[in-house]
Amino acid sequence: MAHLRMGRREAANRNVVETIEPKSHPVRSWAEDEDVTLDPTRDLFSIQFNGKKRSAAFEVTGNPCPMRSSVLAELDKRIRNKSARIGIMGMGYVGLPLATEFAESGFSVTGIDLNEERVKQVNAGASYIPDVSGDQLTCLVTAKRLSAVSGYEVLSELDVIIMCVPTPLRKTRDPDISFIVAAAEQIAKHARPGQLIILESTTYPGTTQEVILPLLQSDGSLKAGQDFCLAFSPERVDPGNVQFPIKRIPKVIGGVTPTCQQMAMQLYRQIMQRVVSVSSPTVAEMVKLFENTFRAVNIALANEMALLCNRLGIDVWEVVDGAKTKPFGFMAFYPGPGIGGHCIPKDPMYLAWKARLHGFEPRLIDLADQINRQMPHHVVGRVAQALNDRKKSLNGAHILLIGLAYKKDVNDMRESPTFEVAEALVQKGASVSYHDPYIPSAAFNGNPLHSTALSPERLQATDCVVLLTNHTSLDYDQILQHAPLIVDTRHQYGLAQQRNGHVVGL
Numbered sequence: 001m002a003h004l005r006m007g008r009r010e011a012a013n014r015n016v017v018e019t020i021e022p023k024s025h026p027v028r029s030w031a032e033d034e035d036v037t038l039d040p041t042r043d044l045f046s047i048q049f050n051g052k053k054r055s056a057a058f059e060v061t062g063n064p065c066p067m068r069s070s071v072l073a074e075l076d077k078r079i080r081n082k083s084a085r086i087g088i089m090g091m092g093y094v095g096l097p098l099a100t101e102f103a104e105s106g107f108s109v110t111g112i113d114l115n116e117e118r119v120k121q122v123n124a125g126a127s128y129i130p131d132v133s134g135d136q137l138t139c140l141v142t143a144k145r146l147s148a149v150s151g152y153e154v155l156s157e158l159d160v161i162i163m164c165v166p167t168p169l170r171k172t173r174d175p176d177i178s179f180i181v182a183a184a185e186q187i188a189k190h191a192r193p194g195q196l197i198i199l200e201s202t203t204y205p206g207t208t209q210e211v212i213l214p215l216l217q218s219d220g221s222l223k224a225g226q227d228f229c230l231a232f233s234p235e236r237v238d239p240g241n242v243q244f245p246i247k248r249i250p251k252v253i254g255g256v257t258p259t260c261q262q263m264a265m266q267l268y269r270q271i272m273q274r275v276v277s278v279s280s281p282t283v284a285e286m287v288k289l290f291e292n293t294f295r296a297v298n299i300a301l302a303n304e305m306a307l308l309c310n311r312l313g314i315d316v317w318e319v320v321d322g323a324k325t326k327p328f329g330f331m332a333f334y335p336g337p338g339i340g341g342h343c344i345p346k347d348p349m350y351l352a353w354k355a356r357l358h359g360f361e362p363r364l365i366d367l368a369d370q371i372n373r374q375m376p377h378h379v380v381g382r383v384a385q386a387l388n389d390r391k392k393s394l395n396g397a398h399i400l401l402i403g404l405a406y407k408k409d410v411n412d413m414r415e416s417p418t419f420e421v422a423e424a425l426v427q428k429g430a431s432v433s434y435h436d437p438y439i440p441s442a443a444f445n446g447n448p449l450h451s452t453a454l455s456p457e458r459l460q461a462t463d464c465v466v467l468l469t470n471h472t473s474l475d476y477d478q479i480l481q482h483a484p485l486i487v488d489t490r491h492q493y494g495l496a497q498q499r500n501g502h503v504v505g506l
């Protein structure tokens with residue numbers, strides 16, 4: 001018999017527990033922190049609170065719960081002694097750092113990616129993600145702890161498979177989970193008993209339970225919690241954030257069954273400082289969307305404040321900096337030229353879509369999206385106004401955009417507001433070039449452009465510089481000294497420069 005302890009949150013409701021299923025367990029109330037004896041051959045439990053069925057989070061205490069089947073017991077052992085072979089599907093901004101973390105901790109890791117170029121680069125020890133150094137990658141590849149392939153045959157040899165594939169939006173701004181489905185179909189095709197499958201891609205609540213689980217069980221030969229394990233654990237990495245590398249960010253985990261939960265917790269305990277158990281994959285999916293929606297909404301509030309402060313002649317950064325001196329109840333968010341990257345502009349739309357499916361109108365999420373999406377146009381308005389004040393027009397002006405990455409010190413230009421700013425400027429007759437130390441070339445509206453090297457002559461030849469990304473390595477003094485006009489969307493130059501010189505704020 002296994003000793004299980006009720007999860008803390010459920011234990012708070014201890015007085016209203018009415019029944020536990022399977023029915024073989026006695027109907028009774030449980031006390032907080034009480035050990036409950038359950039039959040280890042049954043791993044799917046649900047409990048009734050006041051007549052309502054709820055899933056229960058169980059925490060194993062004392063001796064670990066014996067795994068239901070010998071294949072899963074073997075998997076558990078292999079994870080603990082780090083002989084489990086780990087596969088990461090999708091070697092991008094999420095997958096590559098995760099793969100290196102597992103490899104660093106002693107596991108043998110195989111990256112699987114459809115992008116042949118990325119596969120070649122991994123195997124050559126050449127990193128394309130700023131958070132992973134080339135030296136680190138080379139060491140792991142040379143030590144044969146990390147390699148990459150572009151085919152799926154390897155899937156059946158792996159003990160653990162983690163999906164880190166993209167989750168974009170369709171043109172209609174609805175979720176596109178086709179990459180997840182394609183990856184899961186390949187896993188199902190190569191599945192064997194004794195594997196742990198984890199989805200890390202950000203997605204709408206219900207994806208793991210309603211889409212992935214049926215796919216993996218479709219031929220009826222394998223059952224979750226018995227033959228294989230399935231869990232959702234959102235990736236919360238913040239690219240470029242050296243203070244919080246992957247292992248320092250608590251890992252939220254929701255398993256399809258308690259056995260799945262335990263197995264996934266066991267895996268992440270090997271590399272993470274803290275793992276956090278939630279009662280289902282759907283809760284874990286919602287946790288991630290809530291976090292990023294929280295950011296999107298608060299950024300929208302900061303952006304709205306910026307637009308208002310602009311009318312009132314107040315500097316919004318000074319306001320935020322003043323407000324953040326309050327030691328409680330306030331968290332600083334800053335305005336900017338718009339939101340970008342593969343998370344903040346997109347994740348709230350996943351949630352909004354799911355809400356609408358359930359007849360719920362997500363008004364705050366939609367409003368935040370509208371405000372954030374208007375910021376690139378506000379920037380263009382500021383440029384036009386600043387030129388006009390100097391008796392110049394946008395039509396015919398040469399504008400140098402500084403920063404193409406969506407945030408500082410990364411090379412990720414997905415959804416970057418710089419593209420929208422450039423497009424609007426060109427539509428109004430301006431000619432546009434860009435500089436970004438992290439992105440040597442890019443396609444603007446289908447036209448290839450190369451990053452312009454900064455020099456005094458180059459800066460003097462522009463009508464206006466628009467600072468859109470405040471990369472640490474930029475020579476801000478040089479820009480300030482030589483550009484005739486600067487629209488500073490990041491408050492890099494502060495209030496003093498705006499008052500005295502040729503710098504215009506957001």
Ligand SMILES: NC(=O)c1ccc[n+]([C@@H]2O[C@H](COP(=O)([O-])OP(=O)(O)OC[C@H]3O[C@@H](n4cnc5c(N)ncnc54)[C@H](O)[C@@H]3O)[C@@H](O)[C@H]2O)c1
Pocket residue numbers: 089090091092093094095112113114115118164165166167179182183200201202203235236237238239342343
């Ligand atoms: N980038 C971030 O900062 C971040 C942070 C947290 C969560 N996320 C989430 O993580 C997921 C991945 O994001 P990313 O930024 O790493 O994306 P990415 O585009 O950088 O990498 C995804 C990789 O998956 C590969 N791929 C696509 N389909 C595949 C398949 N069927 N098999 C194997 N490989 C496949 C692509 O070729 C690509 O290299 C997304 O859901 C994203 O929302 C991203």
